[in-house]
Each structure stands twice: as C-alpha cells, then as structure tokens.
Amino acid sequence: DQQVKQNSPSLSVQEGRISILNCDYTNSMFDYFLWYKKYPAEGPTFLISISSIKDKNEDGRFTVFLNKSAKHLSLHIVPSQPGDSAVYFCAASAISNTGKLIFGQGTTLQVKP
Amino acid sequence: EAQVTQNPRYLITVTGKKLTVTCSQNMNHEYMSWYRQDPGLGLRQIYYSMNVEVTDKGDVPEGYKVSRKEKRNFPLILESPSPNQTSLYFCASSLNRGYYGYTFGSGTRLTVV
Numbered sequence: 001d002q003q004v005k006q007n008s009p010s011l012s013v014q015e016g017r018i019s020i021l022n023c024d025y026t027n028s029m030f031d032y033f034l035w036y037k038k039y040p041a042e043g044p045t046f047l048i049s050i051s052s053i054k055d056k057n058e059d060g061r062f063t064v065f066l067n068k069s070a071k072h073l074s075l076h077i078v079p080s081q082p083g084d085s086a087v088y089f090c091a092a093s094a095i096s097n098t099g100k101l102i103f104g105q106g107t108t109l110q111v112k113p
Numbered sequence: 114e115a116q117v118t119q120n121p122r123y124l125i126t127v128t129g130k131k132l133t134v135t136c137s138q139n140m141n142h143e144y145m146s147w148y149r150q151d152p153g154l155g156l157r158q159i160y161y162s163m164n165v166e167v168t169d170k171g172d173v174p175e176g177y178k179v180s181r182k183e184k185r186n187f188p189l190i191l192e193s194p195s196p197n198q199t200s201l202y203f204c205a206s207s208l209n210r211g212y213y214g215y216t217f218g219s220g221t222r223l224t225v226v
Binding site: 034044045 | 117157158161203214217
C-alpha cells in the first residue's frame, strides 16, 4: 500500500516558467512533509519541508503548499532553471513513527533552455 | 565536511554470499536509516535507528539486518543475498527524526547474480 504517491512520473517545462510537482498521501497521521531533489549518481538532498500546522512554506524559488483536507501537497518552482532538472521525491513523517520517513515514487523534472 | 559515507559504491556478488555495506556519519546525528531505490517504487525504508542499540524495521526489512553499536556507524548486512535485492541503496542520517531532513550518502549500487 503506497501511502505517499506521486502520480506523474515526469514533467517537462520551459526555462523561466513555473514547475508544479504534486504529491498525495493517504495516512492522516502524517504531520511533516518534505521534498528532496536527486541528481544521477548522487544521494537525495533535502530541499524544503512543511509542518501540518502550516499550509505554505517558501524558500527562494521554491514554495511548498499543503492541503490537509485533500491530503495533497505540491512543490512550485518559479522561475524554473535548467539546473533544476532532477528527480523530485516527496516524503512524509508521523510523530507516532519516530524516524520513519516514507517517500513517493519520484517525478523526473526536465527544464528545457 | 559534514557527510554520510557509504562503502562500497559498487558491488557485484553471487547469491548466498554474505555481505556488509558500511555507513558512517560525522555529524553526531541520532537518527540513521537505510533505503533502497527501485524504478517506479521510489525510496523504500529498510531499517532505521533512533540511537545506539535502538533499531526498528522499515517497510521492506526482509532479508536485511542492521546494527548500531556506535552512534556514527550503521552497517547494512545481507546474510544471504538474492537477485531481488539488486538495487541502489542509500544510507541517511538526521539530527531529529527527519524533521530537518535526512542527509543521504552517495549510494551503493548492488548487483546480486
């Protein structure tokens, strides 16, 4: 049972435009959500996170939105740059599962010059 | 430099031959975790540890063992590897159960023939 789902395996956008990556979850106990970015031959790197008490968190070009009623979060990248081309994973954590971080399948973003 | 170090980076082995993938972190992190990445499945947690001598199963623990005798080290042991354990493995550590983001190692590509 996939508790965290990224239904779009890939996304292609033009440089300078907005990239929107989506993630859905099923477990209402999740209280913290994170986005990771992964380049080939490297480990994932932490990008941005959001607590369930918030509905938006912003860091430079990256903004994460959380809709708890819909169990949905999204990552917006504005403006997109070619260096943003990577695999993006969303992840979720619950306070009752200390140390357990559950990832989605990943979305490959390609930003075209 | 703060980092998570995994060894080896690449490993080809035969079915049934015991192997250990080492993981070490120099950030004094309490939480450590092992993940495997497979196409279409994203990152799945194998085992995690909240501190020395405290470990727990993740989502796919079958066929794996771990130990946490020292804070900095968290080796992954495959007692009798099988071809379905061919995967890309990542070790990760965190200061606070992933809330600040796990720091990942560069990965170990394991092939079991």
